[in-house]
Each structure stands twice: as C-alpha cells, then as structure tokens.
Amino acid sequence: MTKLLDQALEIARGLPSDAQDDIARIVLQLAGAEAESPVILTDDEKSAIAVSKEAAARGEFATEAQVRATWAKHGL
Incomplete structure (x- = not known):
C-alpha cells in the first residue's frame, strides 16, 4: 500500500460511518470491484x-x- 493511500485510510477511519461507507463505495468502484447498475433517468x-x-x-x-x-x- 502506498503512503498516500495509507494516509487517506487513516483519515477516513476518523469519519462517521456513513462517510466511511461512501468512501469505501468510491474506492471499490474505482478499483473495479463493485459493478453498480446504471442509473435509469426519467x-x-x-x-x-x-x-x-x-x-x-x-x-x-x-x-x-x-x-x-x-x-x-x-x-x-
């Protein structure tokens, strides 16, 4: 793990759980591990x-x- 990623995760640990979950979803999506369904617009x-x-x-x-x-x- 890079120092920058380690620093980001350390800071994220101090955030409220909903913010941590938002960050986790973004990281998973960027890493290609979480394929979300496209949003269907009205x-x-x-x-x-x-x-x-x-x-x-x-x-x-x-x-x-x-x-x-x-x-x-x-x-x-």
Whole structure:
C-alpha cells in the first residue's frame, strides 16, 4: 500500500460511518470491484439535463451571488 493511500485510510477511519461507507463505495468502484447498475433517468430528468447542456453551450451560468444564495438556502 502506498503512503498516500495509507494516509487517506487513516483519515477516513476518523469519519462517521456513513462517510466511511461512501468512501469505501468510491474506492471499490474505482478499483473495479463493485459493478453498480446504471442509473435509469426519467424523461423529466433527461429533459432537464438537455436544457442544462444547451444553457451551458450558450455560456449561461449562474452568477456567484446566485450560487451563494442557493448554498445559503440549503444551509451550505
């Protein structure tokens, strides 16, 4: 095991169990040991993604103030 991976695991040991499980799932997925089923999107979700991609292609992004307002709304 590399020093970096060992350091990451040591830090993860101090996290809450749900965070540890999230990290474990990511590591397993990156290592190819856990094959998850693809997420099936609804038609509404596909439409929302298409709208977002179109807006991004036009260079339409939220302002910093809009992002901060959204974060504040959700307690982030």
